[in-house]
Amino acid sequence: MYFDINGKRVFATTGGKPFDNSKPVVLFLSGSALDHTFWALHARFFAFRNYSVLVPDFPGHTNSEGPNLTSIESMADWIHEVVEVLGARNISVVGHSQGCLVALEYVSHHPEKVRSVSFIGSGLATPVNAALIEAAEKDPAAAVAMMNSWGFGEAGHKHQGAVPGNSMVAGGMKTMARNAPAGLTADLKACDAYQNGKAAAEKLRCPKQIILGGKDRMTPRKAGVEFAMHLGNTETHVIDSSGHMVPLEAPNECRKLLRDFIFANNPAT
Amino acid sequence: MGHFHHFDTLALHAGQTVDDEFGARATPIYQTTSYVFPDTDTASSIFNLERGGHAYSRITNPTVAVLEQRIAALEGGSAAVCTSSGMAATFCAITAILSQGDHIVASSQMYGGNISLMKNTLPRFGITTTFVDPADIEGFRAAIQDNTRLIYGELIGNPGLDILDLDAIGAISKEHHIPFMVDATFNTPYLCRCLDHGANITIHSVTKWMGGHGVAIGGVIVDGGNFDWGATDRYPTITEPYAPFSGLNLWDEFGPSAFAMRIRAEAMRDIGPSMSPMNAFLLLQGLETLSLRMNKHLSNTKMLLEFLSNHEQVSWVSHPDLPSHRSHKLAQKYLPKGAGSIISFGVKGGRDAGKAFIENVGLASHLANVGDAKTLVIHPATTTHSRIDAEALIAAGITEDMVRLSVGLEDVRDIEADFENGFRAAKKFVGD
Numbered sequence: 001m002y003f004d005i006n007g008k009r010v011f012a013t014t015g016g017k018p019f020d021n022s023k024p025v026v027l028f029l030s031g032s033a034l035d036h037t038f039w040a041l042h043a044r045f046f047a048f049r050n051y052s053v054l055v056p057d058f059p060g061h062t063n064s065e066g067p068n069l070t071s072i073e074s075m076a077d078w079i080h081e082v083v084e085v086l087g088a089r090n091i092s093v094v095g096h097s098q099g100c101l102v103a104l105e106y107v108s109h110h111p112e113k114v115r116s117v118s119f120i121g122s123g124l125a126t127p128v129n130a131a132l133i134e135a136a137e138k139d140p141a142a143a144v145a146m147m148n149s150w151g152f153g154e155a156g157h158k159h160q161g162a163v164p165g166n167s168m169v170a171g172g173m174k175t176m177a178r179n180a181p182a183g184l185t186a187d188l189k190a191c192d193a194y195q196n197g198k199a200a201a202e203k204l205r206c207p208k209q210i211i212l213g214g215k216d217r218m219t220p221r222k223a224g225v226e227f228a229m230h231l232g233n234t235e236t237h238v239i240d241s242s243g244h245m246v247p248l249e250a251p252n253e254c255r256k257l258l259r260d261f262i263f264a265n266n267p268a269t
Numbered sequence: 270m271g272h273f274h275h276f277d278t279l280a281l282h283a284g285q286t287v288d289d290e291f292g293a294r295a296t297p298i299y300q301t302t303s304y305v306f307p308d309t310d311t312a313s314s315i316f317n318l319e320r321g322g323h324a325y326s327r328i329t330n331p332t333v334a335v336l337e338q339r340i341a342a343l344e345g346g347s348a349a350v351c352t353s354s355g356m357a358a359t360f361c362a363i364t365a366i367l368s369q370g371d372h373i374v375a376s377s378q379m380y381g382g383n384i385s386l387m388k389n390t391l392p393r394f395g396i397t398t399t400f401v402d403p404a405d406i407e408g409f410r411a412a413i414q415d416n417t418r419l420i421y422g423e424l425i426g427n428p429g430l431d432i433l434d435l436d437a438i439g440a441i442s443k444e445h446h447i448p449f450m451v452d453a454t455f456n457t458p459y460l461c462r463c464l465d466h467g468a469n470i471t472i473h474s475v476t477k478w479m480g481g482h483g484v485a486i487g488g489v490i491v492d493g494g495n496f497d498w499g500a501t502d503r504y505p506t507i508t509e510p511y512a513p514f515s516g517l518n519l520w521d522e523f524g525p526s527a528f529a530m531r532i533r534a535e536a537m538r539d540i541g542p543s544m545s546p547m548n549a550f551l552l553l554q555g556l557e558t559l560s561l562r563m564n565k566h567l568s569n570t571k572m573l574l575e576f577l578s579n580h581e582q583v584s585w586v587s588h589p590d591l592p593s594h595r596s597h598k599l600a601q602k603y604l605p606k607g608a609g610s611i612i613s614f615g616v617k618g619g620r621d622a623g624k625a626f627i628e629n630v631g632l633a634s635h636l637a638n639v640g641d642a643k644t645l646v647i648h649p650a651t652t653t654h655s656r657i658d659a660e661a662l663i664a665a666g667i668t669e670d671m672v673r674l675s676v677g678l679e680d681v682r683d684i685e686a687d688f689e690n691g692f693r694a695a696k697k698f699v700g701d
Contacts, residue, residue: 013521016514037524044522045319048515062524063499149271157274159283159342163321164334165533166348166526167341169273174347174494174525252320 002063005081011063012036012056012082015047021087023052024115024266029079029099030055031121032147032187033179035062037171038096041162041251042258050268051092056082060183062175068186072098072194076105083113092266094118094258096247097218098191101126108200115266118209118258121216121244123223124197124230128188136188140180143188148173153215153243155250162251172245201230207265208234211257213242213249235261276343276459281557284338298550299331318514318522318534328537332546336553340479340489343458343559344471347494348529350537351487351549355454355474356382357542358488360390362450362472363419365531366504369395371418374447376403376433378426378666381649383452387421388661400661403431404595410441418503420447424463425455425609427639428649428673429666430589432596435603439467446503448496454478454640455609459563466603469496470528477640478610480555481562485548490532494525507531513538562642562678567607569684570676576685577614582622582692582699584615584670611639615670618698623648623670629694632679632687644677644684 001019002011012019013036026046028039036043036055047053058075060066069075079102083091091114095103100122107114135143148156152169159167176184208231212224221238228236237257242250274282285296304323306312315322323329333351341349352358359382367373375387377400387398401408403426413420420442422433435451442449451468453461457478463471473479475487498507498520507527510516514534519527537543555562570588577586589600589608600608616622626646627635633644637652649667677684 016517016522035524037522040522040524041319041321044317045314048317048319145273146271149273155286158285159279159338160286161321161338161348161526163318163348163523163526163530163533164323164329164331165337165341165350165529166321167338167346170341170345170347170494171525255320 003085005078005085008059009065010056010059010082012054013043015043015053015055017047017053019054019086020052021089023050024090024092024268025052025054025088026092026094026262027079027083027088028053028055029093029095029102030058031097031099032191033061033144033176033184034172035175035179037175039247042247042255045255045259046262052088054082054086054088060186061179066182068183069190070186071190072101072105073196075102075190076109079106080110083110089113090115090266092116092118092262094120095122096120097122097244098126098187101191101194101197104197104200104204107206108203111205114206116207116209116262117204118211118261119227120211120246120254121213121219122210123219123227124201125194126191126219128192133185133188133192136181136185140184141177143184144173144176144180147176150217151244153213153241153249155241156243156245156248162248168245168248172248198230201227204231207261209257209261210234210236211246211254212236212238213244213246214238214240215242216244218244277560279339279342280559283342284335296332296335296550296553298546300546302326318517326546327541327543328533330543330546330549333544333549336544336549336556337489339553339556340473340475341491344491345462345464346471346491348492348526349489350529350532351475351489351544353488353542353544354486355472355476355488356386358472358474358490359383359386359452361532361536361540361542362470362490363391363396365528365536366448366506367396367418368506370416371396372414372416373398373419373421374409374412374417375400375420376422376426377401377661378403378429378431379423379452380427383423384661403433406434406437406441409438413441413445413447417445417447420449421452423452423455424461424603425589425611426666427455428611428613428671430587430594430596430608430611430613431666432589432599432603432608434599435463435466435468442467442469446501455611456604457559457563459560460606460609461603464491464493464495469493475552476638478563478566479559480552481559481640481642482551482555483638483641483643485551487544487548487552490529492526492529496528498527506535563606565678566610566676569678569681570607570610570612572681573612573674573676573684576688577612580692582617582695584617587613610676612674612676613671614674615668616672616692616695618695620669622695622698623672625695625698626672626691630687630691632683633674639673639675641675642678644679645675647673649673
């Protein structure tokens with residue numbers, strides 16, 4: 001569906017069901033240069049179980065009008081505006097990678113809206129290699145290749161897909177390429193500059209969940225464990241076979257963890 | 270730059286996870302129609318496209334899925350769907366996006382089945398085609414109408430072997446926002462990845478070089494994931510809600526693989542031209558050695574081109590690697606390893622000499638196929654292209670004396686010796 005935020009056109013997929021703000025909401029926040037298609041199967045799963053699903057494309061990404069946002073804090077503020085415009089409440093936030101940083105900021109500032117938060121493939125911060133940022137600006141194809149090469153584990157590198165016949169790594173590369181160089185560069189710089197993770201994490205009081213990929217080369221397990229320590233009282237899961245792109249690489253395990261957690265903490269009638 | 274597996278590695282490994290229970294190294298043949306669901310929630314999730322998985326082998330099958338993912342990987346596509354034959358792939362790919370009243374601009378130099386589909390069959394469903402000489406780039410632009418929804422061609426045209434200028438036609442397709450679909454059977458992704466040169470969708474008869482052994486019929490549609498279906502309202506089958514799946518909007522939900530998802534959701538479900546698991550297994554065995562075989566096809570082709578070009582009973586030889594071919598420069602650009610292993614040539618003495626040649630070779634098989642490991646010969650005017658009219662025959666570059674040769678993997682000295690037998694028999698017609 002399309003709607004306006006500050007006069008700019010915004011796209012969000014709702015998982016195949018109309019958005020209904022009287023239902024509990026599952027809000028998916030995508031990683032750098034990715035978009036709503038990253039969450040396709042998960043969005044449909046919750047939408048067809050009486051949740052309202054919201055997967056917005058961040059400004060300047062895929063179907064949403066720019067300009068790109070340049071800090072994690074501004075992305076969190078923008079998410080707040082999306083939530084307000086749509087009248088969403090009783091929200092379960094699910095972030096992946098950069099989306100986790102946005103989730104941290106958003107939930108720490110608007111706890112009254114949120115029933116639970118799930119962080120997939122994240123630490124307290126996401127420092128970005130300077131060479132990658134430079135590549136994003138000057139040679140976006142190389143940057144996209146680096147991110148997908150590092151991001152996907154074995155299943156991705158063997159071109160397997162969450163849906164039979166689909167290649168998840170090719171899909172990821174084509175989506176990122178669509179949002180490069182401007183969206184990718186802005187996202188990577190925003191991730192690199194974000195310093196408020198520790199303070200934001202310590203403010204979170206709602207039920208929290210961390211899902212990590214055991215073979216994640218972008219957010220090593222150590223960073224995820226440190227993140228969990230700062231969050232406190234957080235259920236932490238490691239899917240051994242997965243790289244960084246957990247929702248695609250291990251969709252069934254990931255869905256089960258999200259389902260059990262969200263059903264328990266933000267039940268839909 | 271990040272590391273990705275290269276072509277030969279993908280040809281062996283892409284798409285397969287070694288099974289946990291038995292550790293089968295080869296891809297197992299899942300010879301089953303259907304799959305036991307662990308619970309009702311899983312069943313409904315698979316049917317509703319909330320999770321990947323298999324419900325019924327007409328739609329998806331684990332063995333076929335390995336082949337699909339492997340070909341998608343080799344082509345650089347976001348998804349692939351295998352079909353029962355190459356023609357099934359072409360029909361399903363076209364009808365996934367075109368409906369009554371729509372129009373195709375297509376190369377005039379294509380496999381007879383493709384021409385017949387567009388000239389005879391699709392018009393019955395209200396889909397018309399304008400055929401254009403593949404060398405006439407401006408002709409493609411000029412043939413575009415308000416209702417044109419597809420540009421179609423073969424990279425290596427069959428049987429005249431004209432090379433389609435992919436970049437130029439891709440630019441026209443982009444300019445007019447019309448997807449560009451390429452039948453890449455004759456080149457395979459080893460010789461050229463058409464998706465890297467402006468194509469949005471590729472089609473293969475995997476019966477041919479991809480399989481290579483001539484034991485299994487199959488086709489594949491590869492979604493390049495590089496066409497913006499949502500930029501216009503011309504492709505409602507991709508961008509509008511699809512009623513059979515609770516109003517699923519494929520473009521919104523699946524983005525770069527929306528086209529493949531449409532094939533899966535509609536053609537495989539409602540029409541059902543599925544590939545059998547056994548055929549997928551056989552084709553996987555062939556695909557593992559694609560580059561090795563193609564290199565041998567090409568080296569044999571090179572030697573036979575020399576042999577035929579210097580033979581006193583050969584009136585002409587056509588292959589894009591020859592400087593005399595009108596597509597030679599395009600062949601060098603798009604097919605630097607070699608422009609495939611099909612050679613057309615004329616036998617001196619005309620139709621009767623050609624017939625005598627074909628009937629007197631023994632190692633080379635006289636049959637209606639190409640891309641087999643074995644050398645094949647045929648007379649297109651009376652076989653593969655016999656159902657198209659004289660005008661189309663000329664447009665396709667087919668002459669009565671033409672012999673189409675699909676160069677196999679035998680020792681080339683044996684092929685040459687075999688051909689000498691054919692030429693000896695044909696000699697009596699020279700000068701008649």
